[in-house]
Amino acid sequence: xxxxxxxxxxxxxxxxxxxxxxxxxxxxxxxxxxxxxxxxxxxxxxxxxxxxxxxxxxxxxxxxxxxxxxxxxxxxxxxxxxxxxxxxxxxxxxxxxxxxxxxxxxxxxxxxxxxxxxxxxxxxxxxxxxxxxxxxxxxxxxxxxxxxxxxxxxxxxxxxxxxxxxxxxxxxxxxxxxxxxxxxxxxxxxxxxxxxxxxxxxxxxxxxxxxxxx
Amino acid sequence: xxxxxxxxxxxxxxxxxxxxxxxxxxxxxxxxxxxxxxxxxxxxxxxxxxxxxxxxxxxxxxxxxxxxxxxxxxxxxxxxxxxxxxxxxxxxxxxxxxxxxxxxxxxxxxxxxxxxxxxxxxxxxxxxxxxxxxxxxxxxxxxxxxxxxxxxxxxxxxxxxxxxxxxxxxxxxxxxxxxxxxxxxxxxxxxxxxxxxxxxxxxxxxxxxxxxxx
DNA sequence: AAAATAATGTCAATTCATTGACATTCCCTT
DNA sequence: AAGGGAATGTCAATGAATTGACATTATTTT
Numbered sequence: 001x002x003x004x005x006x007x008x009x010x011x012x013x014x015x016x017x018x019x020x021x022x023x024x025x026x027x028x029x030x031x032x033x034x035x036x037x038x039x040x041x042x043x044x045x046x047x048x049x050x051x052x053x054x055x056x057x058x059x060x061x062x063x064x065x066x067x068x069x070x071x072x073x074x075x076x077x078x079x080x081x082x083x084x085x086x087x088x089x090x091x092x093x094x095x096x097x098x099x100x101x102x103x104x105x106x107x108x109x110x111x112x113x114x115x116x117x118x119x120x121x122x123x124x125x126x127x128x129x130x131x132x133x134x135x136x137x138x139x140x141x142x143x144x145x146x147x148x149x150x151x152x153x154x155x156x157x158x159x160x161x162x163x164x165x166x167x168x169x170x171x172x173x174x175x176x177x178x179x180x181x182x183x184x185x186x187x188x189x190x191x192x193x194x195x196x197x198x199x200x201x202x203x204x205x206x207x208x209x210x211x212x213x214x
Numbered sequence: 215x216x217x218x219x220x221x222x223x224x225x226x227x228x229x230x231x232x233x234x235x236x237x238x239x240x241x242x243x244x245x246x247x248x249x250x251x252x253x254x255x256x257x258x259x260x261x262x263x264x265x266x267x268x269x270x271x272x273x274x275x276x277x278x279x280x281x282x283x284x285x286x287x288x289x290x291x292x293x294x295x296x297x298x299x300x301x302x303x304x305x306x307x308x309x310x311x312x313x314x315x316x317x318x319x320x321x322x323x324x325x326x327x328x329x330x331x332x333x334x335x336x337x338x339x340x341x342x343x344x345x346x347x348x349x350x351x352x353x354x355x356x357x358x359x360x361x362x363x364x365x366x367x368x369x370x371x372x373x374x375x376x377x378x379x380x381x382x383x384x385x386x387x388x389x390x391x392x393x394x395x396x397x398x399x400x401x402x403x404x405x406x407x408x409x410x411x412x413x414x415x416x417x418x419x420x421x422x423x424x425x426x427x428x
Numbered sequence: 429a430a431a432a433t434a435a436t437g438t439c440a441a442t443t444c445a446t447t448g449a450c451a452t453t454c455c456c457t458t
Numbered sequence: 459a460a461g462g463g464a465a466t467g468t469c470a471a472t473g474a475a476t477t478g479a480c481a482t483t484a485t486t487t488t
Contacts, residue, residue, distance in 0.1 A: 014414075015409065015413040016410065033464085044446075045465095046447050047445090047446065049468090050468090053468075059466055061452070061453040061454050061455085061465055062463075062465055062466075063455055063465070063466085065465095078413045078417050079420035082420070093310070093312075094312075097307040097310070101306065101308045102409070107412075107413070109412070148416075171419045171422075172416070178233070180230075186422065188422060190418070193229070195229065197388070198323070199232070199293075200225055200292075201362065201386045201388055201404035202292055203228070203293055205293065205298070221475075247434085258477060261476065261477075263435090263437065263438085264438090267436090271437065273436055274436075274484060276436075276482095276483065277434080277435070278434085279436090
C-alpha cells in the first residue's frame with residue numbers, strides 16, 4: 001500500500017536507468033553499486049539510491065544491486081511486464097514511420113491497427129496491417145480493448161479525435177500533434193512536441209555562441 | 215551584457231509560450247495580460263512574469279504584453295530569427311518521415327541534405343533532395359556550413375557518426391538514436407528518446423489504474 | 429491634469445529536488 | 459563463527475524552482 005506520489009522528475013529518469021541496466025545485463029554484468037552506476041551514467045550516486053528507494057529497497061547493503069533483478073523491477077514499475085494494446089491515428093509520414101520504426105512488441109506494446117481519413121490510403125499495408133478508415137476507429141477501440149492511441153494527426157483535428165478515443169475507453173494518448181490536448185485528468189497524455197525540442201536546441205546553440213567563448 | 219545563466223526549466227517553457235502567442239497573434243489579439251495568458255495556458259501568472267523577466271521586461275505595467283512584440287522577442291531568444299543549415303543522417307523510416315513531415319523552413323531551418331549508408335537508397339529523392347552516401351557527409355558538413363545534424367541512425371553507430379560531425383564543425387545534434395552521445399560540452403545535444411517517452415506513458419497509465427480510483 | 433485603475437517587475441516565502449553525510453546492515457574473509 | 463569492510467537506506471542540509479505578495483509604474487478615465 002505504498003501511496004505517496006512519486007514525482008515526475010523521478011519517473012523521467014527511470015527509462016534511462018532501465019536502458020543502462022539492460023546494457024549491463026547484456027554484457028553479463030551481475031552486480032553493480034550505486035557508485036559504479038553513477039560513474040557510467042554521470043549522475044550522483046546519492047540520486048540513484050534516492051530514486052530507487054522511492055519504490056522500496058532493491059539493493060543489499062554491503063553488496064550493491066543485482067543487475068538483472070533491478071532491471072526487472074524497474075521494468076515492472078514502468079509497466080513493461082504487462083501488454084498494452086496500441087493503435088496509431090494518422091497514417092502520414094510520421095504515423096507510418098513510427099509503425100515501422102518502433103519495435104513496439106519488444107516492450108509489450110501490441111500494435112493493433114492504424115487509421116487515417118484519406119481514402120487513398122485505405123487498405124495499404126503497414127507492417128502487415130491494413131490502414132483503416134477513421135470511421136472505424138471508435139468501435140475498434142471499444143471492441144479491441146485499446147489502451148494507448150498514438151496521435152500523429154494535424155493539430156486542427158487532434159482534440160476532436162482525442163475525445164472520441166476517450167469516450168471509447170482509451171487510457172493513454174501518446175500525442176505528437178502540436179497542441180495541448182484538453183482531456184480528462186484520468187486520461188494520461190504524454191506529449192512529444194518535436195518542434196519544441198528543436199527550438200530548445202537552437203536556443204542552446206545560440207546561447208553558446210553568444211556566451212563568453214566565441 | 216546579461217550574463218546570468220538561464221535554467222533549462224525556463225527554456226523548456228519558451229516554445230510553448232511561443233506557440234500560444236503565435237495562435238493569439240493569428241486570432242488578431244493585440245494585447246494580453248499574464249493573468250489572461252495564465253488562464254489559457256494553465257500555468258501561474260507569477261511564473262509567466264518570472265519567466266519573461268529572465269530576459270528583461272517585455273511588458274508595460276498597467277497594460278500587459280503586446281502579443282506580436284512578445285512573440286517576436288521570444289522567437290529571437292529561441293534563435294528563430296536566424297537560419298540554420300540542417301542535415302539528416304539516416305534515411306530510414308524516421309529520417310524520411312522527419313524530412314517530409316517537419317516544416318523545417320517555416321522556422322528558419324534550411325534542409326540541406328540527407329545521408330545514409332545503404333546503397334540502395336542513394337539517389338532516391340526526399341523532398342527534392344537526393345539521398346547521399348554517408349562517405350560524403352564529412353566534406354558536405356564542412357563545405358556547406360551545416361549547423362545542425364538530425365541523427366536517425368541505430369545506436370550502434372551513433373557515437374562514431376557524432377564525432378565525425380563534431381570534427382567537421384557541427385554545432386548541435388538533434389539525437390533520435392537511443393544512446394547518450396559522448397561529445398564535447400561545446401556541442402549542443404537535444405535528445406528525443408521516443409521509447410523513454412512511451413515508458414513514461416505506461417507508468418502513468420498503470421499508476422492511475424492502481425491508484426485510489428479504480 | 430490629476431486621480432484611479434490595472435498589471436508589471438521584483439522580492440520574499442514556500443515548496444520541491446538534489447546532494448551530502450552517516451549509521452545500519454549485510455556480505456565476505458579469516 | 460566472528461569481525462572487518464563495503465555499500466545501502468535514510469535523514470538532514472543545501473540548492474533550485476515555483477508561488478505569492480506588493481510596491482511601482484504606466485495607462486486610462488474623469
